[in-house]
Amino acid sequence: MLQKIEISSIDQIDRQAADQAASALELGKVVLFPQLAFPLAAGERRIISQDNATSDSKNISFNPQDATLKGSTLPVRDQNELIDLLTRFGDFAEALVCAIAPQYRSGLARMRTSFRPVEIAGRNYSWRKDDRRRHVDAFPSSPTQGARILRVFANVDQHETPRTWRVGPDFETYAKAFLPKTTRQLPGLAGLMALTGITKSRRSLYDQIMLGLHDAAKRDLTWQAATPAEEIGFLPGHIWMAYTDQVPHSVLSGRNALEQTFIVSRNVLQRPEQSPAAIISRLRGVDCLPG
Ligand SMILES: O=C(O)CCC(=O)C(=O)O
Numbered sequence: 584m585l586q587k588i589e590i591s592s593i594d595q596i597d598r599q600a601a602d603q604a605a606s607a608l609e610l611g612k613v614v615l616f617p618q619l620a621f622p623l624a625a626g627e628r629r630i631i632s633q634d635n636a637t638s639d640s641k642n643i644s645f646n647p648q649d650a651t652l653k654g655s656t657l658p659v660r661d662q663n664e665l666i667d668l669l670t671r672f673g674d675f676a677e678a679l680v681c682a683i684a685p686q687y688r689s690g691l692a693r694m695r696t697s698f699r700p701v702e703i704a705g706r707n708y709s710w711r712k713d714d715r716r717r718h719v720d721a722f723p724s725s726p727t728q729g730a731r732i733l734r735v736f737a738n739v740d741q742h743e744t745p746r747t748w749r750v751g752p753d754f755e756t757y758a759k760a761f762l763p764k765t766t767r768q769l770p771g772l773a774g775l776m777a778l779t780g781i782t783k784s785r786r787s788l789y790d791q792i793m794l795g796l797h798d799a800a801k802r803d804l805t806w807q808a809a810t811p812a813e814e815i816g817f818l819p820g821h822i823w824m825a826y827t828d829q830v831p832h833s834v835l836s837g838r839n840a841l842e843q844t845f846i847v848s849r850n851v852l853q854r855p856e857q858s859p860a861a862i863i864s865r866l867r868g869v870d871c872l873p874g
């Protein structure tokens with residue numbers, strides 16, 4: 584479930600490295616760039632090493648669409664520096680994605696950039712928010728209608744703390760285990776939620792099923808314990824990315840990560856037949872994508 588690409592700068596990505604990375608991503612692997620560090624300036628290192636998040640938020644996030652920062656208790660001057668850092672990381676992540684999959688450029692939307700300062704191990708979460716349980720990503724208030732969730736991460740910890748993930752099994756195995764546990768959406772509810780702003784757009788059958796697959800896995804502690812996974816330790820300096828709507832993943836420990844979320848439209852995928860929507864539609868015997 585892991586594809587390593589040994590390059591030390593984005594410029595070094597040639598056709599072969601790009602193809603290797605893009606196919607691995609669409610086949611549901613985590614793509615790791617062990618030599619491709621995201622360098623920090625001295626002032627940025629200072630921001631990262633202080634106590635950063637408000638106690639009830641697990642992330643500080645920057646929304647590039649309206650330029651708002653959420654979850655930070657830093658003084659205003661440092662907040663501006665953090666916004667600069669997150670913007671620079673977003674630019675870096677976007678350049679990396681476009682270098683490995685130039686065809687994504689026309690279908691790529693840059694969403695939130697987050698800084699995840701707080702140690703994962705030993706915190707308390709509700710089961711639905713507990714990313715220490717394996718899951719595929721699905722956003723309750725932001726339906727994608729079949730577009731994909733691509734995320735780029737960097738471990739920027741200054742004390743050599745790895746960020747440890749567990750990944751697996753493949754999406755089809757995961758979907759077969761949990762599809763029977765997903766529930767139907769009440770008729771009329773999707774329209775009502777969109778109308779009242781509970782969701783930003785209409786929750787399609789695809790979105791409903793993906794949320795069900797997310798929740799059912801996190802609820803099932805027996806499955807969590809019994810299903811084998813591959814453990815990966817991402818070290819400071821590592822950059823990694825994955826279609827997190829496709830790779831079952833959990834994070835066990837680590838602190839100080841940067842993350843950039845992209846939404847990738849279906850029509851730029853190289854292998855749409857490997858996507859969660861195609862696999863779910865095949866297993867269910869119905870087309871789960873909207874019109
Ligand atoms: O913070 C991480 O390393 C991953 C957490 C996660 O599963 C998520 O943000 O969806």
Ligand SMILES: [Fe+2]
Nearest residue numbers: 714719720827
């Ligand atoms: Fe996740």
